[in-house]
Amino acid sequence: MVYSAQEKIKEEIIIPPYEGRSALLKPGEELIIIDVDGKQVGDFVCFNRHDPKEFVSPVHMRASLSSIRLKIGDPLYSNKRRSLMTFAEDTVGKHDFFFPACDYYRYKVDFGKEDHPNCHDNLNNALKEYGLGNEPVPDPINLFMNNALNEELDYEIKEPLSKPGDYIRLKALEEVVIACSTCSQDMAPVNGWNVTSLKMQIVEAK
Amino acid sequence: MVYSAQEKIKEEIIIPPYEGRSALLKPGEELIIIDVDGKQVGDFVCFNRHDPKEFVSPVHMRASLSSIRLKIGDPLYSNKRRSLMTFAEDTVGKHDFFFPACDYYRYKVDFGKEDHPNCHDNLNNALKEYGLGNEPVPDPINLFMNNALNEELDYEIKEPLSKPGDYIRLKALEEVVIACSTCSQDMAPVNGWNVTSLKMQIVEAK
Numbered sequence: 001m002v003y004s005a006q007e008k009i010k011e012e013i014i015i016p017p018y019e020g021r022s023a024l025l026k027p028g029e030e031l032i033i034i035d036v037d038g039k040q041v042g043d044f045v046c047f048n049r050h051d052p053k054e055f056v057s058p059v060h061m062r063a064s065l066s067s068i069r070l071k072i073g074d075p076l077y078s079n080k081r082r083s084l085m086t087f088a089e090d091t092v093g094k095h096d097f098f099f100p101a102c103d104y105y106r107y108k109v110d111f112g113k114e115d116h117p118n119c120h121d122n123l124n125n126a127l128k129e130y131g132l133g134n135e136p137v138p139d140p141i142n143l144f145m146n147n148a149l150n151e152e153l154d155y156e157i158k159e160p161l162s163k164p165g166d167y168i169r170l171k172a173l174e175e176v177v178i179a180c181s182t183c184s185q186d187m188a189p190v191n192g193w194n195v196t197s198l199k200m201q202i203v204e205a206k
Numbered sequence: 207m208v209y210s211a212q213e214k215i216k217e218e219i220i221i222p223p224y225e226g227r228s229a230l231l232k233p234g235e236e237l238i239i240i241d242v243d244g245k246q247v248g249d250f251v252c253f254n255r256h257d258p259k260e261f262v263s264p265v266h267m268r269a270s271l272s273s274i275r276l277k278i279g280d281p282l283y284s285n286k287r288r289s290l291m292t293f294a295e296d297t298v299g300k301h302d303f304f305f306p307a308c309d310y311y312r313y314k315v316d317f318g319k320e321d322h323p324n325c326h327d328n329l330n331n332a333l334k335e336y337g338l339g340n341e342p343v344p345d346p347i348n349l350f351m352n353n354a355l356n357e358e359l360d361y362e363i364k365e366p367l368s369k370p371g372d373y374i375r376l377k378a379l380e381e382v383v384i385a386c387s388t389c390s391q392d393m394a395p396v397n398g399w400n401v402t403s404l405k406m407q408i409v410e411a412k
Contacts, residue, residue, distance in 0.1 A: 059265070059306040059345050064316075068274075068304065069359040079342070081311040098274065098304055100265040105287040110270075136285070139265050153275040153355070 011202040015042070017195040020122035020181035022129050024049065025172035028205030030088065033180060034167040035144055036199050039160045039192030041183035043101050043119040043140035046076060046084055047132060049175040054078045055138045056085065058097040070095045070141070076170070079138075084176050089169035092162045096145035101137060102185050111187060122181035130177045142183070143168055145190060159192045169203075217408040221248070223401040224323040226332035226387035230255065231378035234411030236294065239386060240373040241350055242405050245366045245398030247389035249307050249325040249346035252282065252290055253338060255381040260284045261344045262291065264303040276301045276347070282376070285344075290382050295375035298368045302351035307343060308391050317393055328387035336383045348389070349374055351396060365398045375409075 010029075015021045020043075025031055033042055048054040057079040062068055064077045072090050075083030100106075103120035107113040120137055127133030144160040170178075186195050216235075221227045226249075231237055239248055254260040263285040268274055270283045278296050281289030306312075309326035313319040326343055333339030350366040376384075392401050 057306075059304070062304055063306050063312075066362070067358075067360040068355070079311075081315040098265070098268055100263075100269050105285075106269075109287040149274070149359070152273075154273040156272070 008204040009201045010204045013200040015180055015182050015198040015200065017182050017197060018117040018122070018184045020119070020126035020179055021200065022126040022177060022179040023200060023202060024130065025176050025178060025202060026205065027172055027174055029172050030203040031170045031172070031178060032167050032201040032203065033143060033170075034165065034199040034201070035160070035162040036164065037196040038162050038164040038166065039144075039194070040162070040196045040198055041145045041160060041191050042143040042198045043123060043181045043183055044143055044178065045123055045138050045140050046176050046178045048078065048084060049177050052132055052177075054080050054082070054084075056141065058139045058141060061097060068098055070097055076141070084172070084174050086171045086173060087168070088171045089167075091166045092144055092160075092168070094144070094146050094161045095168070096142040096147045099142055099145065099147060101140050101181070102183065117184040119181040119183055122184065123179045126179040126181070127177065132177060143180075145183070157188060157190050159189045214410045215407045216410050219406040221386055221388050221404040221406065223388050223403060224328070224390045226325070226328035226385055227406065228332040228335050228383060228385040229406060229408060230336065231382050231384060231408060232411065233378055233380055235378050236409040237376045237378070237384060238373050238407040238409065239349060239376075240371065240405040240407070241366070241368040242370065243402040244368050244370040244372065245400070246368070246402045246404055247351045247366060247397050248349040248404045249329060249387045249389055250349055250384065251329055251344050251346050252382050252384045254284065254290060255383050258338055258383075260286050260288070260290075262347065264345045264347060267303060274304055276303055282347070290378070290380050292377045292379060293374070294377045295373075297372045298350055298366075298374070300350070300352050300367045301374070302348040302353045305348055305351065305353060307346050307387070308389065323390040325387040325389055328390065329385045332385040332387070333383070338383060349386075351389070363394060363396050365395045
């Protein structure tokens with residue numbers, strides 16, 4: 001139980017390994033994403049429910065935040081430079097928002113695999129529930145992903161710092177459709193070499 | 207004259223302040239982009255001529271290069287994780303590929319200006335010459351842009367390090383349509399508070 005006694009969970013969604021799930025949040029509702037077993041990255045995207053051409057955009061976030069680290073209180077800016085959600089709570093402190101979703105080409109080109117599950121397609125499959133998912137997905141926020149930059153600005157992808165039960169919390173400022181995928185990379189340290197579940201809880205607006 | 211006596215320039219294109227220009231390059235041809243007066247950022251995009259859904263993609267470059275700095279010899283990877291060009295020569299050593307193009311929303315939201323020229327629209331206008339420019343432009347490579355990261359991974363946009371006549375050179379590996387905009391931000395240090403011209407030269411394949 002990561003929520004307080006005063007909160008009411010209106011929906012709980014398990015994201016199985018190698019899959020994605022979507023949800024609708026109204027303004028004021030909150031989304032808790034829990035790393036059930038630890039060391040599991042979640043690729044996260046978010047659309048304005050009333051204008052799907054507007055979505056949370058890491059490249060615009062980096063500009064508006066003047067930063068490449070994600071901190072509690074940060075707005076999640078859209079490609080129209082408006083905040084759709086707020087990064088409200090975080091028990092880990094290390095996430096990524098400059099890396100792409102793994103996709104068909106990632107596994108084909110870099111690993112010679114034609115049919116590997118991938119976050120890009122997991123997200124699009126999940127988004128179909130809300131009539132989205134027919135275009136390339138926007139760049140994701142990669143929750144719990146641990147990219148370690150060195151002084152030369154090269155980086156190494158290390159195992160996530162998240163332990164079982166660690167979580168983040170996002171607050172919706174607009175009506176949004178969100179989707180999250182259990183990152184499907186099982187041939188690198190990004191998920192501790194092992195893809196596991198995530199759990200989403202939607203908290204009623206106060 | 208930044209090219210050697212053995213080279214033949216087949217085309218020279220001036221990009222005036224607050225505008226964009228496009229060009230077609232065949233495999234083996236090279237593109238020199240010269241910062242004529244110094245301290246001028248160029249927002250650069252590149253499409254596969256035969257499949258405009260494939261374009262140079264900074265987010266995929268950061269993954270394939272395991273880096274957020276651009277070095278001589280780096281391939282410019284596409285959203286299909288293939289190299290469309292190579293970063294062949296560079297007299298400056300400091301560029302950006304994690305920042306968005308300035309756009310309508312940047313000037314409207316952050317500066318209260320409705321009609322400021324912006325790189326996004328400059329690039330799309332320039333791309334119309336090749337039947338492109340009807341969709342949001344891909345994230346650009348911001349040539350000569352000087353984002354200085356601190357230890358906390360926050361950054362400050364400083365004046366470019368480029369002096370008059372400094373340049374970069376890209377080699378085409380495929381037939382590509384490229385476009386470059388003189389970054390139109392005149393209310394911040396990004397272009398030294400002053401928007402000036404860039405010059406493109408296309409060098410015949412050897």
